Amino acid sequence: MQSKNYLFLIIFLAFLKIGFAQDERVLSKAAYAEKIYLQFDRENYAAGSTIWFKALVINAVDHKPSKRSGVLHVDLIGPEKQIINQKLVKIVDGSGHNHFEIPKKMPAGLYKIRAYTRWNRNFDDDFIFSKYFRIFPNLPKEENVIQNINIVDREGKFFLEAFFYPKELDSLQKRKILVGLDFNAAKQDSIEIKENDGKYKLSYKLEDKPDFVGIRMLTENGFTSGKTISLDESKIDLQILPESGILLSGSTNFLGIKALDFKGEGIYTEGVILNEKEDTVTRFKTNKLGMGVAVLNPKSSEKYIAKITNIDGNTSVYQLPEVSKKGSIISARRTGDRISLIASTTQNVDSLIIRASFRGVQLFDIVGPVKDGKFYTALPSKGFPNGIVCFTLIDKDEQPVAERLYYNDLGKEPLSIEVTTNKDEYTSREKTMLNIQVRDSTGKPVDAELSILALAQDPLGSNQKKRNSILPFFYLSSELRGKIENPGLYFNRDDNYRLRDLDALLLTQGWRNYKYDTTRIHFNYPEEPVLAIDGKVNSTIFNKPKENVELSFMALGDEPVVQTFQTDSLGRFIFNIDFLEEETREIVIQSKKGGNKRNFDIQIRDPLKLPVVFEKRLTIEKPDSVYTEIVNYEQRQQQKQFSYELAEGVTQLDEVVLEAYKMTEERQKTADLAGKPDVVIDGKKIQEKEKDWSFGLYSVLMFNFPDDIRIQRDIQEPGGDLQAKVLGGGGTTILMMDGKVVNNLNYPLIPNIPPSEVKSVEIIRFAKHFNRLYQQAYPFVSPMEIPPTGDVISIYTHGKKGIFGAQKPKGILRTTIKGYSPEKEFYQPNYANKERLESEEPDLRSVVFWEPQVKLENGETSQISFYNPDNVEVVLVVVEVITPNGKIGYHEISYPVKQRNVDAAN
Known part of the structure; x- marks a missing residue:
């Protein structure tokens, strides 16, 4: 095992140096990047639903599945830039899939998902995938806390005015509120407002008139509400x-x-x-x-x-x-099946060079004579690849002086996708059977990987042609900086004006927004072909790297994994954890030298934190009519489900009913401050799970209760303390002990509390009064930086003395590490069962079917089947395809569904 890990270290260190034999045709560093694409089951989500996604990681230059990365990092980010959940997705042959569960208590608003590989951090934000989407309540909810927002002109001075009604949120609100303002996402301010004649009125003097403002209100008891509005809707x-x-x-x-x-x-x-x-x-x-x-x-x-x-x-x-008066320009135009290029210059030259490149790789140079300051040429479009071609005008000093992006459309798709159904029309709860085959441009069947998504055409399918599906993403969005609105429209071959509009898009996005600009080829981040942890060992006195230290690594669990390693001359080590097919795992690393245990400082290298960017302008209210239609549709379906459950006597509870829960004085204090617990872990169970290798409370919790709590190191500080995070909650976790909020400075004392001192550990998701609790835990935080939602881990101890009993072990590192996020199977009802078929429980799926990874091999035809729900009239089937040689395809079909005649069926 040691020799295997030593070879792994040699490979890893070689990656750190990133020594590439650069092809002289490569003009841009970005040619070495990976493109990351996430396909989602829908555009927006109800609270309590599941976000399903498929991930593709491919080479930017040729669209073949990437071999550089086997790990994809996916973050779910809230509107206040808080990371709510993180996934590690295993990528095999460039493909993987996973999901996010949205808690029912998740506040409505705009959220973001981003995905990146460690390798792609070499390219700044250019190749980090991101998508914004909205979460809406699963049942209608009225909230009218901030009203009458206006700009008022008072003798040439402008004031922002608004009225607040905090008692709509907080019935105990008495005297004052705090209001935070965010102007154009560039300037921030906060102001305290007192009640006057029963009203809370904001009158804020503006230095200039902003385009939009974000307003957030905070009550005395920690309730919060906010909105972002435009201040001049007529401005263009x-x-x-x-x-x-x-x-x-x-x-x-x-x-x-x-x-x-x-x-x-x-x-x-x-x-x-x-x-x-x-x-x-x-x-x-x-x-x-x-x-x-x-x-x-x-x-x-x-x-x-x-x-x-x-x-x-x-x-x-x-x-x-x-x-x-002086300069050079280049123009590109489509002329039949040729590309016409016109270069103009004021330079005194007899020839000009036009360089053609594709995704950062040089195709060829065209040298031509200049007459009256102009050079004309025309080239056959079929001589260029399909996609964005860059034409660069080169001066006599071999410097680029002008550039033009041109979309070369070859007139047909590289793949033919055939999707057929076994019937022309179906009834609800009847099985649909699909046959799918993929062929290349010559008609030959090819190997491919498919994703199959079936949706209710009304209303989810209405956005399908506009969305950033596989074709517009890989051929357009992934190569241009900036927002591209409705990118799918440019690939609708039924639109006679799409090529004209594509050309206008490339003119307005401009060559300055092309991701394959000329940059120095240097890389700071290594590849991540497998999941691994690495770090270094230092002496505890002089903090110097220690060579030839023997390390034993144990990943604990039902099937423990043991590895050994010997540090190199710089004290570095690495362990392969690609076997970790679970969210978290308890590990122990122990140091020895000369066969004896030694007191060395063992540090795991934490990845640098990726800054969170959130586009505030996108939160401006007034979602479009399609979004409103989807929200109303989903909420009607939820209401139908709720009505059925009510009629059948099924009780829905906001909180878990806890049997034999004794309300002690400390628990009552916690309930008053934060709410009742969703999960209670009894101290006796914690003690029963304690092992010889356990090093304290956190080790037992995380190894035995991984569905509720995650232990991780502070990612903001390499070598930082262990921190506990509630899973499935509001994104930020604070700690309470025996009814009191724990100051964050004392958090490092909690991991090593002996389990014998613990009465219980209790989890409160989406705690009430969270703003006030957070201020107690972090007393120096700015009020406007407090996360809007969060969770509480409440610990109760025997004798209230556990927090001070921690002892840090020497020469041994005990912690938890993050493994691959478990995959979840999409729920599919089976109506082959007669009792299930005749059940009166409504089947209200709007996402009818989802299968993210289907392999086609040896020219085979894929056969897919699923049952239709009760609530749709038309089902839309979307198939996205990628082949091993980088060909990409998209196809959709639809079919009608009649409602089943229940009386006739019986």
Whole structure:
């Protein structure tokens, strides 16, 4: 085992050096990146539901499954930038899948999921996958706490005004509230407001008029409410973007036009471009996504403006960039089956070079003569790959001076996906059978991996053509920075204007937003082909690395795993834990030298924390009509389910009923402060689970109760203390002991409390008054930095003395480590059973079927079957495909479903 781990260390250290034999054709560091794609079962979720996702990790340059990464890190992030849950997904042949459970108590609002590999941290945020989505209550809920938000002009000075009704949330509210303000996500402030004549009114003087403001209210008893609103819904942000970054006099210039509304989403507009004499020199209008193209022949002596009429009838004026007398530009146009390129320059040269590249790799250079400052050429489009091609104009010093992105569409998909059903029409609870085969462009069956998703067409399918599915993601979104609105529309071959709109998109996104820009090729993060832990051993006195220290590693459990290792000259070690197919595992690492136990400092290297970014503008209220339709639909279905359960005598409880729960004085204090517990772990059970190797309370809890509590090191500080986190809760955990909140400075004393001192450990998810509790645990925190929701671990001890009895072991590290997150099977009812078929319990699935990983091999046809629910009229089936050689495909079909005649069936 030792030699095996030593070889593993050699490979790992080689990765740390990241020595690549760089191909001279590679122009961009990003050519070595991985693209990460998560396919979700829907766009938005009800509290209490499950987020299902499939993950693909492929090479950026050729779309083949990546061999660099076998571990995918996936985070669920709340609106206050708190990480609520984390998953480690095992990636095999570039593919994996998992899920997030959304607790019923999860507050409604905007959330984010991000996914990354350790290797992709070499490329900043460019190749970190992220998706925003909304969580809505599973049953309708009215909340009208913040009202009448306005900008008021008082003699030329602007004030933000709003009224607050905190008693809607907190019936015990008495005197004052705290209000936090976030302007344009750039400036923050807080203000205390006292009640006046029964009202809480905000009147805040503004230095300037912001586009939007986030308002968050905090009551005296810790209740919170917030919203983000636009302060000028009629305002249009018009961006005018020259094709090559400059307006060049004496040449025909194409301008990308981009119009955005108050939420940063595209909006139709039309306008004119005027010269200094206010003569109209050209007109423009955008498509429904706010993008268009204008043509201008500017003069160097002129200045130009664009003028549009806003939706409120007022006109707005925007300055165009200054006209340059000197420079170079390049233009690309589709001409039949050819790509026409026009380069213009003011340089005194007799030839120009146009370099064609694809995903950061050089294809070829075109050298051509210059006549009257211009170089024309046309190339067959079939000579280029399908996707975004970059044309770069190179000057005589081999420096790029202008660039143009062009989408090369070859006119057909690389894969043909055939999906057939065994019937044209089905009834509810009847089995649907699908046959699926994938062929290449020549009609030959190919090996592939599929995901199959079946949805209720109404309403979940209405967004399907717009969403960022596998084709638009890998060919478009993954290669451009910035938001692309409704990316699926560009791949709808039924739209006659999609190529025109694609060209407008690339003009407005601009080559400055291309992810394959020229960057120095250097890597700071190693690959992660398998799950491993690594660290170093230091002497305790001089803190120097210790060479040739013998380490024994034991992963505890029903089937313990033992490994040994000897540190290298820098005191480093590594252990392969790719076998860890569970959320957490207790481990012990012990040091020896010369056969004797030694008091060395053993440290596990913690990964650097990835900063959390949350786009506040996206939280602006006014979700679209489709979102509202989905929410209403899901809530109606939940109400039907609730009505059925009520009629059948099924009782739904917000809290777990705890039998034989003795309400002591300390427990009553905790209940008053935080609420009643959801889980109670009796101290006797904790003592029964204690082993010889146990080192304290945390070791017993995490090894035996992994569904409720996770133990992890403080990721903000390498070598930090062990921390406890409640699973399935609000995202942030604080500790209480014997009815009192524990100050965070005393948290390091808790892990080693002897289990014999513990009466019980109790878990309170989504604790009430959490703001107030958090302030007691972290007394120096800013009130506006307090997480809106959180959980409590409450510990009760014999004699209230356990917190001070901890002893840190020497020469041994006992902790828990995170393994792969367990997968969960999608629930699928089976109506082959007659009793189940005739059951009156409603089947109200809107996600009808989900199978994320189906393998097609040796030209086989895949056969998939599932039962239809009661509540749909049309089922939409979505199939996404990737092949081992990097071909990507998408296909959808739909079929009608009639409601089953129950009387006839009986």
